[in-house]
Amino acid sequence: MSKLILNNLHHSFENKPLFNGLSLSVGTGEVVAIVGASGVGKTTLFNIASGLIAPSDGRVAIDGVDRTGQAGFVGYMLQKDLLLPFKRVYDNIALPLTLQNLPKSAIHDKIMPLLPAFGLDELHHKYPAQLSGGQRQRVALLRTYLSNDSLMLLDEPFSALDFVTKNQMYEWFGAFQKDKELTCLIITHDIDEAIYLADELYVLKGLPATLAHHFVIDKSSDFLQSVEYLNLKQDVLRAIQG
Template identity: 40%
Template sequence: MNDTPSSSPELSGTSTPARSDSTDNPALEVRHIRKAFRQRRGEMQVLDDLSLAVQPGEFVSIIGPSGSGKSTLFHIIGGLMPPGAGSVHMDGRDVTGQKGLIAYMPQQPALFPWRTVEDNVMLPEELRGVSKTQARANARQWIERAGLGGFEKAYPHTLSGGMQQRASFLRALMSPQEVMCLDEPFSALDALTRSEMQHWLLDIWEDTRRSVLMITHHIEEALLLSDSIYILSARPGTVLQKIEVPFPRPRREDILTDPAFLALKSDISSIMRQEQQKRQQVST
């Protein structure tokens, strides 16, 4: 069976954008993105003049009401969908419409069921031409680091949801692309497993410092993980506010009860409620 996927951005190509000599360029920047979809009753505007940036080694989250175009934005960034207007840049280069330039982790693990955990994790390096021996050795190191030691030969259907998500994240991590896009990676997990995965991701990210752009509806998750947060409006999605998260790293669980953390969480929640009310008014 063919192992080459047709739609996953992290595996749709193996080239990476040439890095600029300048250190001032964001790892990822989207500029004035607009997107509309044709419908029987006319066009539906999904994104409207949306701009944001992820600096090298920065963890950025996007939060916004359902239907505000967050996943559409990821499809544009990954080159799977053209914007109606605007552009996507990496390290200063216009890469609009180009595929294979990001590592992508969807809401569901999307592991290949016929491949073991080890074979799934090592796949990106195999596609890059790394020898199977070396790719397997690298995969095993990360599998052990991820707490999946002993499950190298297990198939995805035998794993819990949290274990599948760890393997899926490791596969994205093994991709050579500098920028990782995470689309609500923990939304399908129960509350306890989600909390465990958030802290696990923090530990892994502290080691690698990859440039990350994550979609989430979970305000606490965004504050715990992120350096900055973009709050989107209701459809058509545009940036309402950018928040620089003030809490120092490394972050631990006790930050969740810090008064400053709770106050910022409340402020963001208030903005989100207002946008949700606007969306309900428009729909009625």
């Protein structure tokens, strides 16, 4: 069953159509990456999918229920981690639950068992400025996961990280996503990241923007070391630029 369906979306800014009938379906437990040039409409697509903005026309369905223009049904991690510097890691993580007015003890019971999986069990009493980039990103991911533990929209989740940390995060997040059968829609400029994390990749292109190219990614363990991987990377690059 589809976890998220975007059906025949239309949207314009200042009378210029950005989407003119865009559709996408993401299956439960699937990771779908959207790549595309700057300004093509990736963030707007996420804002529509998350209900932050309503499309001029078309529907957003989550678990088969119409949620068009309704916020609060997905976890949405913005490009910047947006951690509050004056709050400790624990309180930053607790934010979505505090906003739901959950009692403190219930918040504690939800957060504490998840800290080890996110590598934060030793860090929850620190302030964001005392963390590394990768640790901050884990805090932001856990906060997003607590706002919705089945569907996450991630906008450039690992872009601020160095090469080594990025690769560690891919491995960790890939395993976590599989274990929890999380459905994820990821925006990224990084083709390697898209290929590493996603089951399917779409190239968003043009004005109005369409999902012009679709790639299904081989997830076998030796794919990333294969010539096919380099060929796929080249094909995606050509699709973005062509």
